[in-house]
Amino acid sequence: MLLGAALVTAQSPGVALLMAKLGLGYLEVDGTAMSPSAASSISLMGRALGLPVIQRVHDFHRAYFGPALEGGARGLSVPGVSNLAEAQEVVMGSRYAPLGVRGTFEPSPHNDYANDPQDLAGLNRDMHVTLRLSPDMPAEEVGRIAALDGIDAIEFEGASPTDHAGSFAAATAAVTASGTLLSAQASRVEDISELARAGVQLLRYADDADLLAGYFSEELSCLRQAIKQARDVV
């Protein structure tokens, strides 16, 4: 299992260096919460460090894919996909021929500024796509999407693979049966081992804004209480 950091508010490229030094396995930058140039700067730093950076995009329209990938992101996290046809659109828009019709322009960070001829098959292999699906999607549809060539990981939005209720368990099983990676978010350290047991291979930790808010809230509450107690003793 690979542990990733979700970045919303840390927008300096230096954060990629910090996360690499800490030992995170990948980064996911939220392209819906930061400027394209900020997301690109972090992606480029990650690329230079060998730390994969995935960019979350607004939705499954291919217009969002080019700027993210050509800006240096190693992959995409695509929300809002509700059926097989939309998943196929993601593959078509994000993969080069023969899988898709992503199109090419000038050499750029996405191919390390290599000149033609471009190794399209190699670039396809080097790129990652996570789809974020509704946990209410029928397991059969999830299985068909997970089996698509060009989809590397599936995550269920707003649900955890440790929730075994009803049809969601079947949907999770459909992902693992296809050989596609299962992605999930952990908000607490306590959840990590259970998510690992549930078959999660890409584990995105809570985003930086949530972490910092939670950290300072707890720390400052304790510190203020400790100051009051110390003064009471005096």
Next chain:
Amino acid sequence: MTQAPKALPRFGTWSMLIHGAPVLERLAGAGLDFIRLDMEHTPVDDAVVARLVREAESLPIDICLRPASARPVDLERALATGARRLCVPQVETAQLARSIVDTVSRLLPGDASVHLAVMLESPEAFQNCEAIAGVEGIDLLVIGPADLAQELGISGTPGEEEKLDKYRYLLAEAAIKHGKPWEIGVWTEASVLRWAGEGCPVLVYMTDTSALQACYAPALAEMDRLASGG
């Protein structure tokens, strides 16, 4: 004890990495009173600073901006972002402190007021500590221990913190003598309690960078435990 404690200290933290839109509201909700936004050691766009300053205006959290230097050009650049709380680095003399007050007054004529903090970060600054504290228009005295330790030749040496304490007390005494607040940077609960106990009215607790390190450390330790078969 340098000062009888009254209200709880104001708490802030340094910002070097976190410049994104959602952060200020979250940090205000977490109980931080202010963010010390750094332009001395951090490459941050002026437009980003201006956005954060504007956002803070509608939130119960202050932005206190550290300009790149005490030079008029950097003070003007800082004020142009809309920031009205500045923490000016490397202030060594009362003359420089007065010139900062004058420059800010000249740049912002009329009723505009600026809360001015000055950082004392060298032996020379502490020789002039009381005179700096007495400059009208200086609102807060701050110690910069990292640069001070370098200039003293004690950075990374045994007893560094104890040697720096002498300067922290000089700062406190000068500030209290002139009826002004003083600020200490703290990284541990023990140092928070210590300086709160000394009556320090403003504490800067950690940085966004050290806080992020602390946030990810338990998750990474758990990953290590699982990898080793735990």
